[in-house]
Amino acid sequence: MFCLCLLWHTAAAEEIKSPNGQLRLQFALQADGVPTYRLTYKGRDVIKTSKLGFDLKNAPALTSGFAVAASQQRTFDETWTPVWGEVKTIRNHYNELAVTLTQAATSRTLRVRFRVFDDGLGFRYEFPKQDKLGHFVVKEERTQFALAGDHKAFWLPGDYDTQEYSTVTSNLSEVRGKMKDAVTGNASQTTFSPTGVQTPLMLKSKDGLYINIHEAALIDYSCLNLELNDQTFVLESHLTPDAVGDKGYLQTPTHSPWRTVVVSDRAGAILESKLILNLNEPTKYKDTSWIKPVKYVGVWWEMITGRSSWAYTDATNIKLDSVDYRTLKPNGKHAANTAHVKEYIDFAALHGFDAVLVEGWNTGWEDWFGQSKDYVFDFVTPYPDFDVQELHRYAASKNVKMMMHHETSGSARNYERHMDEAYKFMVDNGYNAVKSGYVGNILPRGEHHYGQWLVNHYLYAITKAADYKIMVNAHEAVRPTGLSRTYPNLIGNEAARGTEYESFGGNNADHTTILPFTRLMGGPMDYTPGIFQTKISVLNPQNKSFVHSTLARQLALYVTMYSPLQMAADLPEHYNQHLDAFQFIKDVAIDWDDTQVLEAEPGDYITIARKAKGKSSWFIGSTCDENGRTSTVNLRFLDRGKKYVATIYADARDAHYEKNPQAYAIRKVNVTSKSKLSQYCAPGGGYAISVVETTR
Structure with a gap:
């Protein structure tokens, strides 16, 4: 299914909502022509008013002095089939706002394209072909993500050469104090700041919003890092430099990768999001029969x-x-x-x-x-x-x-x-x-x-x-x-x-x-x-x-x-x-036809059920942290009226990831879509279940 609706506007402020109306994106120019955006979810700030733009090498910045030349809105809705994946089909449904900006002092043009999905926002910069901007060098991208508070963060030290660090869980205000211990040795590493962090950055607000910041479709551009202002809780883009310190060599027409913000008041929805995949182009290959899991x-x-x-x-x-x-x-x-x-x-x-x-x-x-x-x-x-x-x-x-x-x-x-x-x-x-x-x-x-x-x-x-x-x-x-x-x-x-x-x-x-x-x-x-x-x-x-x-x-x-x-x-x-x-x-x-997140809390536990591609069998996995827990799941995702045998591979009661890691027990139980299972998870443990349809 495909739907396309176009509207043209020329105002200096614009607004679009997600298809379900829960997310609202606002674009506006400040008095000095600085482009900004704001994102809310169910009326709560996800990203407060944040600036957009670029510093260029040996050229005036693309950060202010803009006027809105035109804007365009559309709605897009399609369903596509991945070659392999967590689900059989993926819906790509969003409302889009594209704002074309002109900088009077330089006669240069910059377009910002926003796509608002039910699960978040993607936006990118586009540089149309133009007389006053051909070849150019990026000194720094100036995208901001102004957060609404001192969120709990799951972060890695910002680095140009490695992601192989242990994730640190702390409030944003604690990043600076924990950075030194977070930077552990690696074969190649280049950290850049006592408050620099990597994407994807997972956050949880004090009022229960789960927020994930990353990028999509990284092609012919430098990888995104984030520089944290730990006083204002504003994150600003920090691109990976080249050997001489430049951040990117570009030629119009071109565009940046998408900057992504996935948001929900349910942790499992973050894991279920396909927003980043949807912001990438369809496959370039006519024949994919040779690609097999x-x-x-x-x-x-x-x-x-x-x-x-x-x-x-x-x-x-x-x-x-x-x-x-x-x-x-x-x-x-x-x-x-x-x-x-x-x-x-x-x-x-x-x-x-x-x-x-x-x-x-x-x-x-x-x-x-x-x-x-x-x-x-x-x-x-x-x-x-x-x-x-x-x-x-x-x-x-x-x-x-x-x-x-x-x-x-x-x-x-x-x-x-x-x-x-x-x-x-x-x-x-x-x-x-x-x-x-x-x-x-x-x-x-x-x-x-x-x-x-x-x-x-x-x-x-x-x-x-x-x-x-x-x-x-x-x-x-x-x-x-x-x-x-x-x-x-x-x-x-x-x-x-x-x-x-x-x-x-x-x-x-x-x-x-x-x-x-x-x-x-x-x-x-x-x-x-x-x-x-x-x-x-x-x-x-x-x-x-x-x-x-x-x-x-x-x-x-x-x-x-x-x-x-x-x-x-x-x-x-x-x-x-x-x-x-x-x-x-x-x-x-x-390879899977369906995936459902049954339980989730970042840093604590995850329980996921997946249906095998082209089969009636399901598989469930659950993992928890060092504290252990009891997991309770509802099997309502199974087909109604059918009978299944669940083989449960679980931690024994005396299992422990340090003291007794190989202690496990295997049992079989008959289940249906009406069944509920309660299963103990040892510290550092979890369980796995295969659920196979039976005629008995």
Whole structure:
């Protein structure tokens, strides 16, 4: 369904409401021609009067002296079908206001386009083609988000190079005092302010409004950060700079990404919002049949924990074009060897997994980390103990795909140099998905992970992969902004602290009760759940870390941490010790027809139910923080008149994420749409349920 209604106005103040009338957007020019906007929800301030505009390099600012030349309103309503996703169809329904502004002193034109949905606001800047503004350099974007008070915030330190920090929960007024401790070490990091924070920024007001600020459709532009004035509680945009400090090189006609504000008085509505996806363009691909959700295992966790090695040898100072690895002594710890990978292929085939990821298969791992090395990998040359052709043959005989790994070591220039050859190598050897990585400082030197240059590189890698019908899972890349709608072969990202950090000291117990409200707002995360052996010392006696989760919650994450790319990240030997619990990982779907948030409070708990694509089965996951709780859910989402068997994988009564993480219990109960379930969740725990229709 599509509806388009147009109205033209020329007043200096405009107002539009959401389709349901609960959100109201007001645009106005202040007396000195400063453009402003204001957003209210059910009569309560979400964003108080806030300024808009730009500072330009070597040119007058686009912040004041404006007059309204024209304005246009329209209503839009359609329903579209994602290639993969949390629901079968998505409604895209909004009221739009586009205000065209002219700056008399410079004869330049700027347009601000607002779209108000029932669940929030999106707006962007548009620069029409014009005589007085062609090529220009952004010194800073001056978008403000003036908040109504000292909200509770779930925030990460503002950084140009990493999102891999633990989320801090505090009032906005406490950000400055907590910033020093919040900034923990990383392979590449560049913080910029004692009050700078990242998006997505999740907030909760004192009167119970849930507010999420982010961006959508980040293309050919720098990533958005937010600078907090902790006296007035005004957030102002702070774009990631390039190597010389500029924020963006643009040429008209062009536009910015969308700035997004998702709002509700119900926490679950934030998780259900599709506003960011709706602000992205439809898919660019005519054929999407090659894009498929993937459930996989891999040679990865054993290296992360230190049990095995990515590198084939302990030699150092390696130059790829002048070394013959066959002459070097193996270190005996290299995990990506043919015989060992076959064990993973056998395990995947036995249990019905789609693919096997192998890291450390290619030459160069001995001399890559922290060296600022340009020609660091070639992405096509295997180590002597990794037989590409034999593993291709063996995996194909078992109906299992191999998943490629490309670590760039931050040398994006080198990756682009080898990209066509690397993707062709993948196709020739049966790989249709790649996990890429950008660990370390970026080359070209001085560029940042989230600047305009790298934003363009990431999209280049995605679109180039599509030429070869390859799906992409990018780690250490810019945080997602809904581009998976336009480029659905982007089936995963990391862009946050994932499970690997459980081996580096641990994630907080509330970590996975926050990520869906923050990182996952822009797209799915390759979180790599499913760790059953939570004591890392079992794999590596030198590593005393432990996974801050019960085993039952590891199952729940397959539902609460949405992704069409899901890994069973632990070792096969650990799954073989708990095959009854492993059954849930085998059964759980990774593509969905429906999703319903049953319970939610950021930082405390999340309970989500999802219906498998094209099937009658439902899966429920619940995760909670370190306090534990009792979860009570209503199963009214089940089809009326039908009978189901619910298999419940739950924490035992004595389970605890630190003291007794592997204590779980499995039981089956008969349920219908009239049933209610009450289930105990241990501290750092949760539960998972598969609900299967039965005729008995």
